[in-house]
Amino acid sequence: MSDITSQSLFELTSNIKEKKLSSEEITKAFINRAEKSKKLNVYVTDNFEKAIDQSKKFDSNPNLDFKLPGIPIAVKDLFCTDGVRTTAGSKILNNFVPTYESTVTQNLWSQGAILLGKLNCDEFAMGSSNETSFFGNVQNPVGENLVPGGSSGGSSAAVAANLTPVTIGTDTGGSIRQPASFTGTVGLKPTYGSCSRYGIVAFASSLDQAGPMTKNVRDCSMLLEVISSFDQKDSTSIDYKRNHYSKELSKDIKGKKIGIPKEYRVDNMPDEIELLWKNGISYAKDCGAEIIDISLPHTNYALPTYYIVAPAEASSNLARYDGVKYGFRSPGQNLIEMYEKTRSEGFGDEVKRRIMIGTYVLSSGYYDAYYLKAQKVRQLIKKDFDDAFSKVDAILTPSTPSSAFKIGEKTNDPVSMYLNDIFTVPINLAGLPGISIPAGKDKNNYPLGLQVIGKPFDEQNILNISYALEDKINFKNDISDWWLSE
Amino acid sequence: MSIDLKTVKHISKLARISIDDEKANKLKGDLNNIFQFIEKLNELNTDNVQALTSIAETTLRFRKDEIKSENIREKILKNSPEENKDFFVVPKVVE
Numbered sequence: 125m126s127d128i129t130s131q132s133l134f135e136l137t138s139n140i141k142e143k144k145l146s147s148e149e150i151t152k153a154f155i156n157r158a159e160k161s162k163k164l165n166v167y168v169t170d171n172f173e174k175a176i177d178q179s180k181k182f183d184s185n186p187n188l189d190f191k192l193p194g195i196p197i198a199v200k201d202l203f204c205t206d207g208v209r210t211t212a213g214s215k216i217l218n219n220f221v222p223t224y225e226s227t228v229t230q231n232l233w234s235q236g237a238i239l240l241g242k243l244n245c246d247e248f249a250m251g252s253s254n255e256t257s258f259f260g261n262v263q264n265p266v267g268e269n270l271v272p273g274g275s276s277g278g279s280s281a282a283v284a285a286n287l288t289p290v291t292i293g294t295d296t297g298g299s300i301r302q303p304a305s306f307t308g309t310v311g312l313k314p315t316y317g318s319c320s321r322y323g324i325v326a327f328a329s330s331l332d333q334a335g336p337m338t339k340n341v342r343d344c345s346m347l348l349e350v351i352s353s354f355d356q357k358d359s360t361s362i363d364y365k366r367n368h369y370s371k372e373l374s375k376d377i378k379g380k381k382i383g384i385p386k387e388y389r390v391d392n393m394p395d396e397i398e399l400l401w402k403n404g405i406s407y408a409k410d411c412g413a414e415i416i417d418i419s420l421p422h423t424n425y426a427l428p429t430y431y432i433v434a435p436a437e438a439s440s441n442l443a444r445y446d447g448v449k450y451g452f453r454s455p456g457q458n459l460i461e462m463y464e465k466t467r468s469e470g471f472g473d474e475v476k477r478r479i480m481i482g483t484y485v486l487s488s489g490y491y492d493a494y495y496l497k498a499q500k501v502r503q504l505i506k507k508d509f510d511d512a513f514s515k516v517d518a519i520l521t522p523s524t525p526s527s528a529f530k531i532g533e534k535t536n537d538p539v540s541m542y543l544n545d546i547f548t549v550p551i552n553l554a555g556l557p558g559i560s561i562p563a564g565k566d567k568n569n570y571p572l573g574l575q576v577i578g579k580p581f582d583e584q585n586i587l588n589i590s591y592a593l594e595d596k597i598n599f600k601n602d603i604s605d606w607w608l609s610e
Numbered sequence: 611m612s613i614d615l616k617t618v619k620h621i622s623k624l625a626r627i628s629i630d631d632e633k634a635n636k637l638k639g640d641l642n643n644i645f646q647f648i649e650k651l652n653e654l655n656t657d658n659v660q661a662l663t664s665i666a667e668t669t670l671r672f673r674k675d676e677i678k679s680e681n682i683r684e685k686i687l688k689n690s691p692e693e694n695k696d697f698f699v700v701p702k703v704v705e
């Protein structure tokens with residue numbers, strides 16, 4: 125049997141079901157590795173002691189019908205966990221202990237999983253490199269001083285470094301898929317309305333979705349099956365029949381029509397990404413898929429649209445952090461001064477920047493020129509996809525325009541940081557499901573991902589296409605454990 | 611179009627975030643760069659386009675107005691920045 129922490133979710137659950145491993149052995153193995161991996165800075169808050177108790181409790185009376193029987197899982201620190209500090213990577217929530225549980229994490233525990241701890245992320249999920257976190261940046265296990273992507277950077281690093289078997293992140297403009305691409309892991313953003321947003325610290329409510337981040341496509345299907353559910357507590361949760369994703373997983377994609385959008389060939393895109401894409405296309409052909417050239421004409425307008433819509437929604441959502449009922453408070457002479465000081469000291473620079481953008485585009489006299497304009501363009505972007513999906517079953521693109529970059533390289537230039545999400549943002553604006561799978565490496569040996577985009581509620585199809593491609597690509601993430609300490 | 615210092619200060623007031631002059635100047639630069647990037651949308655004629663209001667084409671549901679959590683006052687107040695057993699405390703607002 126291979127080392128416990130390098131096993132996939134599928135292997136771990138099989139080993140538990142066949143009684144070859146106990147939950148306690150697995151939980152302790154991940155905790156031991158985490159103790160030696162502090163240099164990566166993936167944990168904001170650990171739950172190790174309680175996790176060991178819970179694993180012993182599971183072993184004393186194991187329910188092997190569960191989908192995640194006694195499996196320890198760490199989650200992004202954006203999911204409210206009852207009784208366990210939840211910070212969203214922000215000083216303003218530094219001391220916040222929720223009194224309720226998010227629906228998606230509750231779904232994990234209801235299927236036998238055990239909380240290992242809360243993973244670092246960009247502050248309020250605003251960032252593409254995990255450098256905006258109040259708790260410091262995260263190291264990418266792929267190489268020293270490389271960013272792990274963001275905002276789910278602690279999550280992507282933890283999966284790649286074998287610190288959790290799988291995890292869940294959130295994706296507003298690419299925050300699951302881009303970090304997955306940067307770390308050689310798999311990340312899926314489900315259709316808007318598929319996973320409940322209840323209990324997730326809100327960033328941009330019309331874009332936010334939770335989703336699985338895993339080592340491989342099969343694990344991804346297993347985890348999606350657990351977290352995707354209709355929820356009365358989220359008014360935008362959609363009641364539809366969800367697939368039995370892991371059972372229906374199939375490499376047979378013969379005759380599937382896969383679209384290749386010409387607008388995703390951007391200026392200055394490195395040759396290796398072009399090559400990666402070409403290889404992906406030829407693998408899809410080898411699997412019997414039909415390749416069709418398509419056009420998504422408004423692709424170039426997606427990022428500017430996103431940088432109106434997302435900050436506008438964020439400025440409204442973050443109005444609740446006023447220092448009154450919970451979180452950080454800075455004292456003031458009067459109520460207004462208390463608000464202003466609390467928010468000035470409690471939020472980091474990127475969050476303040478986005479609140480300012482949002483406040484401006486929603487302010488009197490500017491609403492029509494910016495917000496309304498953006499919602500109109502968003503309609504055009506959605507229509508592009510509607511038109512494309514009348515001809516194809518799925519769309520294949522690169523996940524990111526580059527591989528992981530160095531820590532500090534883009535922090536002084538917000539716009540160049542935003543360009544990271546150029547291939548992922550349109551999918552959130554249109555509410556579609558998208559998955560990033562590792563597909564190759566660049567000249568520095570850093571991972572690169574391919575993205576498969578599907579029709580609404582067609583997660584099964586993009587999982588199957590990814591499963592078939594994964595088999596052909598045969599990606600190996602050679603990570604040297606350079607960060608381990610005794 | 612460009613955003614001047616006065617506008618930056620006005621937005622910070624609306625957003626209830628106090629900023630000093632140095633930060634305001636830095637923000638002015640950042641915001642102008644970002645808005646320059648956003649202005650690209652003006653290339654598009656959207657006169658006959660209907661704004662998107664909901665990405666999921668469903669109508670919002672009604673639910674019964676029922677109390678589902680009771681006696682959580684203590685739990686809720688635990689996160690309060692200033693303690694006073696039954697209330698949230700703020701600086702004096704009425705003279």
